[in-house]
Amino acid sequence: MSQTSETEGLQARRRSMTRRAKDFSVLVGTAGMVLLVLVLTGSLGWIEALSGIFVIGSVASAYYVGSASLKTGGGDVVSVAASTPDSVLTTDLLAALPLPAFEVSRDQQRIVAYNEPAASFLRLGPRRSAPPRASVIIRTPALLAAIETCLAAPEGVSSSLELEIGPDEHWRAHIHSVRASDSLLVLLEDLTPVKRAARARADFLANASHELRTPLTAISGFIETMRGPAREDKDSWDRFLAIMAGETERMSRLIADLLSLSRIESTEHMLPTAREHFADIVMNSVDALLPLASDRGVELVVEGAEDLPDVTANWDELVQVAENLISNAIKYSGTGSRVVVHCGVAADGFEARSLAAQLWEGSERMTLLQTPNRVAVNELNVWMRVEDQGPGIEREHLPRLGERFYRADQSRGGKITGTGLGLAIVKHIMTHHRGGLAVETRIGEGTAFGVWLPAAKDAPPD
Ligand SMILES: Nc1ncnc2c1ncn2[C@@H]1O[C@H](COP(=O)(O)OP(=O)(O)O)[C@@H](O)[C@H]1O
Ligand SMILES: [Mg+2]
Incomplete structure (x- = not known):
């Protein structure tokens, strides 16, 4: 300027x-x-x-x-x-804007003024003696072309365009002609988070509909069969009805999971306030799953659930965490195997993670949710480790565990039905409790999922 x-x-x-x-x-x-x-x-x-x-x-x-x-x-x-009022105003206005904004002079096509966000967007180094040329600085061809078009057009022409910079970076540029200073004002708006959220929503809807349609298709297929070719074959009806009941159960499980996911999401910003006994939460969940374990011929045992500090928690949510991890362990390990639920207390979040999910030598490990640092350090944590003797999880699946609808065992023929939402729910709940989630696994030997969260402060001595 x-x-x-x-x-x-x-x-x-x-x-x-x-x-x-x-x-x-x-x-x-x-x-x-x-x-x-x-x-x-x-x-x-x-x-x-x-x-x-x-x-x-x-x-x-x-x-x-x-x-x-x-x-x-x-x-x-x-x-x-x-320092005419106009130019001072432009500089101050640009500095006050939270978005990248810069001014291009019409006569020399130079970037004569810009604010800090624009400096980082344009990757402008330290201030130079002469204002840089727009064509040298702007590396996005579409943006440069739009600026040049506006510069060439008669005064007063404005335009707005979307820019795709990289595979997952979207911006919108607003180019406005400023008559008073005979220049262009370019404003940039980051659309990346909006686009990402829209895509996640679309993916989620697509996945949810697909998951609901699969059992529905099976049910309507059997209804057709029973009405048509198998109308007289009453002997096969029992088998069909059993399958239909299974599919109905799958649908209601899916809907229940979807509902709890949305409920957890809607309260995620509110920290839990109730004081609960962590040991009771664990014992309750284990008791609820004993029938499933005996059904599957799996031995379910608890270790270390005594003398644990209280936690500030939502009881139902933590029960859901324990039940999801324990039912996975039971579901994914074979008859005759053993599932052990270990609990304990640790000096801080890091120690809790080591005790909960970094125990086996030579295991593949992945932290799926890390406690926020300021919480992890210097706060007493309680932890729970759910260990099984199942098939283990291939290394390439580990980073994606906790994603909605992600199932590592899809390629194994899908004998075990699940919603693929269990670990996503666990991850959300642990985030809500400022806790963590990690996994370690050895192929052919077993898997252990660990969760931990800060103990309630000023715990009264028992
Ligand atoms: N204990 C485990 N052993 C082996 N694989 C597991 C275990 N827990 C989870 N997984 C894998 O992680 C995937 C996601 O788990 P989850 O979110 O609970 O969904 P699902 O409804 O399929 O159980 C499962 O489909 C399975 O492939
Ligand atoms: Mg599960």
């Missing part, structure tokens, strides 16, 4: 100087002619004429010196021009 103002100031000064020089010569010339005529006609003596020339010369010089002083004080003019 200062460059433009400097040029304008210089031109104004030159114009003013020329005008004064013209005035000066006209004034002196006319006065000289008048005096000469008066002297020649004898109306004026030589002495008076000379005095007249001196006075007129002095006045004219004083007039001209006025312009000369403007010349020597040129810097002031430039700085005055540079």
Whole structure:
């Protein structure tokens, strides 16, 4: 901006100087002619004429010196021009904007002003002596083309366009023509989070509908069969009805999981307030799953659920965490195997993670949710480790556990039905409780999921 103002100031000064020089010569010339005529006609003596020339010369010089002083004080003019209310306003306005914003001069197409967010968007280094050219700095061809179009167009043309920078980075550019400063104002709006949220929502809906449609298709298929080809074959009806009951159960499980996911999400910003016995939560969940364990021929045992500090928690949510992890362990390990639920207390979140999910030598490990650092350090944590002797989980699946609808065992023929929402629910609940979630696994030997969360403060001694 200062460059433009400097040029304008210089031109104004030159114009003013020329005008004064013209005035000066006209004034002196006319006065000289008048005096000469008066002297020649004898109306004026030589002495008076000379005095007249001196006075007129002095006045004219004083007039001209006025312009000369403007010349020597040129810097002031430039700085005055540079700090005209308009330009100061633009700089201050840009600085006040939280979005990247910059100004491009129309005549030289230079970036004459920009704010800090724009500096990082444009990757502008330290300030240079001359404003940089837009074509050198702007690396997004679409944005540069739009700016050039607006620069070439008559004043007052504005435009707005979406930019895709990289695979997952979206921006919207608003280009506005500013008449007062004969420049363009470019404003950039980051659309990436909005686009990401929209895609996640669309994916979620697509997945949920797909998961609901699968059992529905099976049920309606059997209804058709029972009404048509198998109408008279009453013996096969029992089998069909059993399958239909299973599919119905799957649908209601899915709906229950979807509902609890949305309930947890809607309360995620509110920290739990109730004080609960962590050991009771664990014991309750284990008791609820004993029938499933015995159904599957799995031995379910608890270790270390005594003398645990209380937690500030939502009882139902933590029960859901324990039940999801324990039922997975039971579901995914074979008959005759053993599932052990270990609990304990640790000095901080890091120690809790080691005790809960970093125990086996040579295991593949993954932290799926890390406690926020300020919480993890120096806060007593309680932890729970659910360990099974199942098939283990292939390493490539580990980072995606906890994603909604992600199932590592899909390729194993899908014998075990699940919603793929269990670990996503666990992760959400642990986030809500400022806790953590981690897994360790050894192929063919077993898997252990660990969760931990801060113990309730000022726990009364038992
Ligand atoms: N204890 C475990 N042993 C082996 N694989 C597991 C275990 N727990 C979870 N998984 C894998 O993680 C996937 C996601 O688990 P989850 O979110 O609970 O969904 P699901 O409804 O399929 O149980 C499961 O489909 C399974 O592939
Ligand atoms: Mg599950």
